[in-house]
Amino acid sequence: MARRRGSVWTGCGTVFLKEFADHLGSGRMRVLEWLVLLTGIGAIFTAIQDLKTTTSQDPFLFLRLFTNAHDPLPSFMAVLGFLIPLVAIGLGFDAVNGEFNRRTMSRILAQPVYRDALLLGKFLAGLATLAVALVTLWLLIIGLGLLTLGVPPTGEEVLRGVAFLVISLAYGGLWLAVAMLCSVIFRAAATSALVALGIWLLMSVLWPLLTRFLTQAIFPTTPLSLLVGPSYEQIVFQQTLARLSPNTLFGESLLGVLHPSTRALGPVFMDQLQGAMLGNPLPLGQSLLLVWPQVTSLVAGVIVLFVAAYVVFQRQEVRA
Amino acid sequence: MADTVIAARGLKKFYGRIAAVDGIDLAIERGEIFGLLGPNGAGKTTTILMLLGLTDADEGTIDVDGFNPMREPLEVKRRVGYLPDAVGFYDNLTARQNLTYTAKLSGLNRNEARERIDAALKRVQLDEVGDRKVATFSRGMRQRLGLAEVMMKRADVAILDEPTSGLDPQATYELLDMIRGLKAERVAVLISSHLLDRVQAVCDRVALFSHGKVALQGTVAELSRKVLGGGYTVEVEATGPDLLALLSRVPGVQRATAAGTDKYCIVAERDVRAALGQAIIAAGGALMRLDHVEPSLDTIYRHYFEDTHGAA
Secondary structure (H helix, E strand, O other): OOOOOOOOOOOOHHHHHHHHHHHOOOOOHHHHHHHHHHHHHHHHHHHHHHOOOOOOOOOOOHHHHHHHOOOEOHHHEEEEEEEHHHHHHHHOOOOHHHHHHHOOHHHHOOOOOHHHHHHHHHHHHHHHHHHHHHOOOHHHHEEEEEEEEHHOOOHHHHHHHHHHHHHHHHHHHHHHHHHHHHHHHOHHHHHHHHHHHHHHHHHHHHHHHHHHHHHHHHHOOOOHHHHHOOHHHHHHHHHHHHHHOOOHHHOOOHHHHOOOOOOOOOOOOOOHHOOOOOOOOOOOHHHHHHHHHHHHHHHHHHHHOOOOOOHHHHHHOOOO | OOOOOEOOOOEEEOOOEEEEEEEEEEEEEEEOOEEEEEEOOOOOHHHHHHHHOOOOEEEEEEEEOOOOOOOOOHHHHHHHHEOOOOOOOOOOOHHHHHHHHHHOOOOOOOOHHHHHHHHHHHHHOOOOOOOOHHHHHHHHHHHHHHHHHHHHHHOEEEEEEEOOOOOOHHHHHHHHHHHHHHHOOOOOEEEEEHEOOOOOOEEEEEEEOOOEEEEEEEEEHHHHHHHHHOOOOEEEEEOOHHHHHHHOOOOEEEEEEOOOOOEEEEEOOOOHHHHHHHHHOOOEEEEEEEEEEOOOOHHHHHHHHHHHHOOO
């Protein structure tokens, strides 16, 4: 079999620009942005109320803006963990089936572009839109922090903030890929949205309960475990299971980056803590090293899901 | 045969066990309007998609302007304009923006695209509504916009899938007129349709599709000779005693059938109008009308499928 000729990238930029413009101008995007903005600001303002009292003691004041939780509102970090998927799904659930339903697909594919370019262009446009939203939000928070706290962020805080942005983007990209996979598989946009939202609910709400349930089923409670607590294997098993959910990966990586005093994300033995200065912050490099596996997993998830969407899309018949 | 733009040989496409296209040969030349006719599901659209490289053929070879759509789809798509069945546009964009997008996708630069879009919109008479959102467009306007896209590409081949379906007679007439304009520019035009009489008006040659095969191919006159035999049809309106028997006895007449009160349809091997007139008057009948009719594709088509159905 001879290879197909012509660059796969032909037209990718054009698709990207068009989809990007569509996203930024769409009413859907505006609704989602308001949603993120309002919940985000709500969380930040309560955090600021708390922080004003501790300004002088905390070396990482700005990071507290992201992580401080004040009842009844969750922290900004938690809000994002919940809302980024929603925005990503909103951007991606009708990416491919929308073209079929508008009957534009065959017209576009009759132009000299490969399907690869169409799918990649759409994905990158969604990612860029997410990036714009996240950066805006991030700058807004820094600005609010400057105004209300009156202390400028340190260099390390800014770097950790950038790491936070990158991780959030990888997490958003994962959900965008989920939504696009659904949009390739399901011809009806409503079905695609429903399935993507279903997966999101499963991962963010049901999965933590399920992991606990499954772990208990495999490691039943014995008199010994009641006495000394769960075994090492049990803890590792439960954690591995939990990490199948992107929400866990996202939460853990933000914990590592935004809480500089985080030293480990898994079980730690007492002898490993010998000589450790507990409660003292890790340097940035060490924090990044700590969350590296989580971030890599997120990115790997994006790639796997995108490839799946690509394969399904390539095999699809063009005629509606 | 330097002027052959599309050459397809032994095309086959299977969906599971069923052959949607089952061994099709086509040769289409520059400046020719070629009609792919047949009922829905006869394999017309599948053939078109294979020519465009949007679907891979399971067997057979295709050559479009010297390129193989399966291996060099980009080159083929650069040279072929395609108006899909029930074409869709982005409703939230204007007509001009829609065309700009496809112009960019086909690699035109900004200035060239603007010039060509203006010219194409003018030709399909949409230049005044070019900055209106496509959401407000009627079916006919959308089809015309689709045609403008094909014109803008300055393609060597234009493939139009059911371009007139769902259009009112006036819009159909206008669209067919624009399609004739493409022929004048030496573009090879491929029209698929199940509306036979509309297509007859513009097509130089046609291929009748049936169950994934080309049943008949050639000019309308050739087909009528093949299917109807004589190929010369006369309509007679006259009164008189036992005219049917009389008319069928006229030399050269192959078949005479009654087509209503005092109306008869005659198929002959040559022009027998004078002989028919004389025969009617000599028998004491009154001749009201005597008319040579071009055999319509519709008649040929129905006849052919009745015959094959009867044989099967």
